[in-house]
Amino acid sequence: MRGMRRLTVISLLILGALIFLFPFYWMVMVSLGKPEDFMKAPPRLFPSSLNLQNYTEALRYIPFFRYFFNTLWITCMVTLGSVVSSSLVAYGFSKIKWPGREVLFLITLGTMMLPPAVTVIPLYMEFKAFGWLGSFKPLWVPAWFGSAWAIFLLRQFYRSIPDELLDSAKIDGAGHFQIWKTIILPMSRAPLAVVALFQFVWSWKNFFGPLIFLRDQNMYTLSLGLAFFQSRHGGTEWHLLMAAATLTTIPTIIIFFLASRYLIEGIKITSGFKG
């Protein structure tokens, strides 16, 4: 009976997995095919020929490389900023005792519940006053001031580091910054990697931010460029669009294969599990 049940579960999981993977299969198949293969009812299940030129055409159809580098630039700046600032801030919330620390931390948690829709309009006007509208700054500068959930995650981690480790350094006269740089930072490779990965993925996917804050078409990110790809030519060249979509998904796939373990660990830790 046990075996029967196990078999059922595995079959269902296989079915589920196939369904989950199907859209990606379709995306790649259409990207490799000719329009005639798929713009008919019923469409073929795989292309009649391998049309890799769709990929080169897609690169010219939309300014793919430009969008790619825009997205990469913004995302790297966000990732770097989050890692550096959140680590510093989390240290301040965990390894230094000062009055008001817990209250401020609670407020920090509160901001995680703040819907972006509420703050976006004043943020827009703020950025306008700073003269940042039309540049990439609104998308990456705030990350350098820290990110609430990253601070939370790192604080959890730092709290688990025993104070005795720091005491010997303190006795030797090291200041907090020294301690942070020479002890804490090297120890936090794993959680920092988690922060970096999450911020990278989030920034790579981000649609709303670029939609609101970017002005010139040549500054668009991939998400934005893809979304407008449709209306650009008064209709859709699906084989090219799917090629562009596949290219956009590749960095994500790379991250997945290299680092999904970290991401999953990170989710566990943030939600309070021991991981």
Place this chain on the structure above:
Amino acid sequence: MRKLLILLMTFLVVLAFSRSVVEIWVTWTGDEYRIIEDLVKKFNQSQEEYTAKVISVSNLAVKFTTALAAGNPPDLVHANDQYIAPIVAMGGFMSLDDMNVNLEQFQDFVVESVKYNGHIYAFPIKVSIFGIWWNKDVFKKAGLDPDKGPQSLEELVEYSKKLTKYDEEGNLVRWGFDPLVPQWNWPYVWVYHFGGKLIDPETGNITIDSPEAVKTFKWVLDYLKNFGMEKVEKFRGGYGPYWSASNPFVSGKLAIFYDGDWVTHVFRLYAPDAELGFAPLPSIDGKKRCYVEVDVFSIPVGAKNVEGAKKFLEFLSKPENLIKLSGGQLSPLKEEYTPSSFFKKRRYSRKIMEVLKESEMFFCPKFPLWHLYLEEMDNAVEEMQAGTMSVEEALKTIKRNLERRMRKGK
């Protein structure tokens, strides 16, 4: 010290001779875009002060209002006469009364269309005339007179039925006529063809719920129901991009098409051998009417290089330059100012001018909330077709929502 001075002088000299940029936003893509790009190149070569840069912007309306809000609009923006009133009301366009351009050369109705509240707010570029088009070959094969279009609404329905083809399962393979092609329709135009108006010219009231308007959409819905709403929905899903060989009209999915005269440009690119017929969309009272739109360039409030923008408009106003932008069949200029090469290159311009002589031209009303009117109308059209609202309800909703906005603005 000497070296520094020389460097500084060089820098200042370069600065003095460097050109300032004029940023131009247009909605055109593909072939239409190439034309304006060439003109911009010509402008840049013709003088030393300014470098114009033209950018094709998708979703221009949205991007433009956003840029206005951000305080960094382009120096020139491509718009349509419909949007002059709303954007001026928003405080978005500069007055061009002092533009150094010969307005005499334009046809009278063109000059009228760029005026609002007594001032000029736009520079006219081209004129588009709307009506029904058909492929003469397709008509011939169906046994219809290729040179004469349907003269009445009844004939339109008749022709459409004759031209519609089905497959073995009863699905549409070719449809005679789609009165509301998704994302490429002008629902308000139909109201005029049924003798109605969108705004009462005397009171300024919204008249979208008038009996004529109700009749209009009931007629359209009945027409659609005749072919089956589900079948229509499915068929529409297969329409290809407009500027491509899979344009539903070019590819033969639709036999009769309501569109502006730029459709001849599409055919020139993707089906140059086809011969098109043109007639005004029939009206319920038998009168001949044609909807006309005027494309314009305007200078946004907050533009950084107003001088440069005006210089470009001066350059563009020269007839030999301006008519290049008229990809359709009509010239915005009076006949005496239009170079004869214009008519030679356009197969249908004489025919269309003949039609125009017999027809009454009409335009969009100049209404400060026109963008909202369009939004509400698009939504109402979707609701009516989906059956979620009756015609009367949908039209009343447009009126109610607009009146609420009008009251709010006060």
Place this chain on the structure above:
Amino acid sequence: MSRKRKELIAGLIFVSPWLLGLLLFHVYPFITSFYYSLTDFNPIKPSEFVGFENYRWLLEDNLFWKSLGNTLYFVGIGVPLSQLTALLIATGLYSVRRSRVMRTFRGIFFFPILVPEVVMVLVWLLMLNSEFGILNSFLKFLGINPPSWFLSVTWAKPTIIFLRLWFIGTSMVIYLSSLNEVPEEVIEAAIIDGASPLKRFFKITIPMISPVILFNFIMDTIGTFQIFTEPFVMTEGGPARSTYTLTMFIYTNAFQHLDMGYASAAAWMTFSLIFVTTVVVLAVTSRHVFYRG
């Protein structure tokens, strides 16, 4: 300087980027948006104070009510469906947790969350196209007459809910972790007592992971209340505004109609709604949630 003083200064220095960021990018905008909601504010014209006028207009605006209704639909139907799917998949993975394939399966179900939503929407538009979409061809093959999915007023919202099922990766991982933490002894005891697997699931497992279910529900609810990208890219809020959401209402009014005061009022209504819903959910479920020691 006293030790305490030194620590305070050090603490503040370390926390200063966040402090500044908090004020600049969270607190100030939060308060200002309320102020904006009380004004008639167009960014290129001078603004004027109008008190609660905007809120009054909102309540009369049937497009606002429609956005609200649509958003509540997404929350009320989408969240439970997504969570159920995530839990089911997690349970399935849990039951094969010792096998080598578990990691692979987990990866497959987790993967889509790394993919930009825009990409998923575009693939959906292709797959669910009424004429040449693969789904409709498949359904026709089975003898079912399929609707025109995102072109249909009835089916557009369900289509989006269906799409969002692909994004259950985070919830699923959390459920899986929580299942792993249910102490084996409790399950063993139940098995000895003769409880059937179904009974064990509902009487023991669910209560033991109830805090996590609550957590996931609340996070998903807050997120879904703000749904924007999918309806915006897929159908632009159509057809007939059937997928027009609250965030789209805010976006359109703020950045297309340049009516920022009005949009801010709508944003505050949305926020209040999210807040009230969260509080209510927490209150109502507090009795049923079992927090371990």
